[in-house]
Every structure is written in structure tokens, then in C-alpha cells.
Amino acid sequence: NAAPVTVTVTGAAGQIAYGLLFRIASGALLGSDTPVRLRLLETPAAVGSLEGVAMELEDGAFPLLAGIDISDDPWIGFDGANIAILVGARPRTAGMERSDLLAANGPIFTDQGAAINANAAEDIRVLVVGNPANTNAFIAMSNAPDVPAGRFTALTRLDHNRAIAQVAEKTGAAAADIARIIVWGNHSATQYPDLTHATVRGRSALEVIDDSAWVTDHFIPTVQQRGTAIIKARGASSAASAASAAIDHIHDWVLGTAPGDWTSMAVPSDGSYGVPEGLISSFPVTCSRGEYAVVPDLEIGEFARTRIDHSVAELVGERDAVIDLGYA
Numbered sequence: 001n002a003a004p005v006t007v008t009v010t011g012a013a014g015q016i017a018y019g020l021l022f023r024i025a026s027g028a029l030l031g032s033d034t035p036v037r038l039r040l041l042e043t044p045a046a047v048g049s050l051e052g053v054a055m056e057l058e059d060g061a062f063p064l065l066a067g068i069d070i071s072d073d074p075w076i077g078f079d080g081a082n083i084a085i086l087v088g089a090r091p092r093t094a095g096m097e098r099s100d101l102l103a104a105n106g107p108i109f110t111d112q113g114a115a116i117n118a119n120a121a122e123d124i125r126v127l128v129v130g131n132p133a134n135t136n137a138f139i140a141m142s143n144a145p146d147v148p149a150g151r152f153t154a155l156t157r158l159d160h161n162r163a164i165a166q167v168a169e170k171t172g173a174a175a176a177d178i179a180r181i182i183v184w185g186n187h188s189a190t191q192y193p194d195l196t197h198a199t200v201r202g203r204s205a206l207e208v209i210d211d212s213a214w215v216t217d218h219f220i221p222t223v224q225q226r227g228t229a230i231i232k233a234r235g236a237s238s239a240a241s242a243a244s245a246a247i248d249h250i251h252d253w254v255l256g257t258a259p260g261d262w263t264s265m266a267v268p269s270d271g272s273y274g275v276p277e278g279l280i281s282s283f284p285v286t287c288s289r290g291e292y293a294v295v296p297d298l299e300i301g302e303f304a305r306t307r308i309d310h311s312v313a314e315l316v317g318e319r320d321a322v323i324d325l326g327y328a
Ligand code: NAX
Pocket: 010, 011, 012, 013, 014, 015, 016, 017, 041, 042, 043, 046, 087, 088, 089, 090, 091, 108, 128, 129, 130, 131, 132, 133, 155, 156, 158, 159, 187, 227, 237, 238, 239, 242
């Protein structure tokens, strides 16, 4: 049998983790041949609850689950981690501005970046889910100078999957028949879900849909506001769908994207598509043999340019704010 892969999950007693951990243990993350060792990280206040989650994981009797460790100390939690999924974050509470949120999360991702830098395995791959995800990833990356910057990514796969779901509903096609969706920019309401290059059963999605008003007046705002709509309907934020998207993100990063398709990941920009270098922004990427590459040379129309620039400007503002605060 292969040696177990160590997967660290933060916020492990929270609601996303409750959907995530059991799927990791079942083999959905890395495939049914790869055993996993879970390292679960929480705040001291939530460790008791996390012990209950660990008991449930044991009770799953998962053949691939090689061990579970619990900690409230990032220095221990990232020890030997091959994959780290950073879900825990300081949530936005009533009356909190985005700048307060950035300030509240700065210390968490500064410490975790430093702990990853010091203790994670050589091949560490990091996915940040906790919001503001792109900028939290930027902070962690900035505090891990010995880890290649490209190993720090943030989750926009939920937005990508939401976009697929909208196109499937509109066209009657199956999710599997829809390819080449792109989410650009920030995981926030400024993101730009882009159908320009998308296909439905190999045909141009825009031609199949043939309804440009639907794209601008329904599709784009629905994807951008889907998180809010879920909160309204469910009385709690997206959890199982976010967990599922996190699984998809790491699965595809490690095991590869489907031939002829790509996915969306927020990754440090190499300057492509006019996004400032180093900014963690969502791009179309293909993955192969554990490496991702931004899809090159796509044509960007005027409408797309404006939307991408708008979201990137928000990310630049967040980056500058956390640099001013001394977190990056
Ligand atoms: P919960 O509040 O249920 O769980 C978060 C957990 O993180 C809590 O148990 C808390 O104790 C823990 N935590 C806080 N600080 C920590 C730290 N320093 N170290 C370790 N653990 C820590 O929230 P949940 O619904 O699970 O959401 C988690 C995060 O995901 C939030 O920031 C949320 O905004 C974000 N989301 C991101 C999405 C994305 O697509 N990128 C979508 C879903 C979700 O909104």
C-alpha cells in the first residue's frame, strides 16, 4: 500500500469541515488507492466539539483513514502536512466592514503561513477556503517564504460549480456536458463568471443559450449572489457544496483536469490577463501531474475586461490593506 498522505484541515469542528472530513476519509479527495492521515486544527474553545467529530470519523471505519490527530496549535497541526485545507477563519459579524474582516483574519493566516513554512512537508499544497479567501491565501503565502508561492491557492471552485449548475438548468444539459466555464477574480460578489469560452456538449454555450439578456441579467448576478441566496433559504451559509468544491479543487490539482476541459482556481498571478503578478486571483487552469497552469491566450473582450478589472481592483485594495496592516 502507498504511504498515507497527511491532510491538515483547519476549522475542523465547523460546518464545512463536517461535510469535508468524511469525504476525505472515504477517498474522494485523492482516490481509492491513497490512505490519508487527518490532522485537525481548531481553536482551543472548539477542541471539545472536534473530539466528537473525530469519534464520528473513527466510527466511519474508513479503510483509507490511517489516523487522526487533533490540535489547537498550528505549529503541531501542519507538521508533515502534504495538503492543507484552511477552512477556519474569523467570520464576519453584524456591523463588521470588509476592512475589519481583513484585520481580524490577518493574525490567523500570518501564524498559519509561518507554521506551514516551518513544519509542512516539502510537497505541501495549500487551499484557503476561509473568507476573505483570496487575501487570506495571500497573507499565508507572504508568511511562508520558503514554500514556492504557487503552492498557495484559494477556492473559487464553488463559484465555478455554481456557474455550471446555472447553465445546466438553462440548457437542460447534464453538468458533465458543460465545459470551459471560467470564474475570474475574487471569491466575492465582484467575481466574473464568464461563459465566453464555455461549451455545452461541445458547442458554444452562448450559441446554445442564445439569450444575452439571460447571461448579463440572470446568470452573472445569480452566480455572484448564490452564497447570499443559500443563507436566505437555509438560514446558514453554504457548507456541503463548499466542502464538495474543496474536494474538487484538490482532487483536480493532484490528479488532473479532464482532457479538453479546465477548471477555475485562485492562484498567484504570473501577470497573465493583466492581473498584477503575485495577486491571488481566479483563473482558468488545467492541471496535470500535480501542477496547474493558467490557460494561455484566451481572447478577452471589452465586457470581460471591465468585469475582470473591477474584481482585480478589489483584490488589489485588499492586498494593499493587509500590507498596510503588516500582515504581508
Ligand atoms: P464555521 O463557523 O461553521 O466553522 C469555522 C470553524 O473555524 C469554527 O469551528 C472555528 O472555531 C474555526 N476556527 C476559527 N479560527 C480558527 C483558527 N485560527 N484555527 C483553526 N480553526 C479556527 O464556518 P464554516 O461554515 O465552516 O465556514 C468556514 C469559512 O469558509 C468561512 O470563512 C466562510 O466564509 C468560508 N466560505 C468560503 C467559501 C468559498 O467558496 N471560498 C464558501 C463557503 C464559506 O462561506
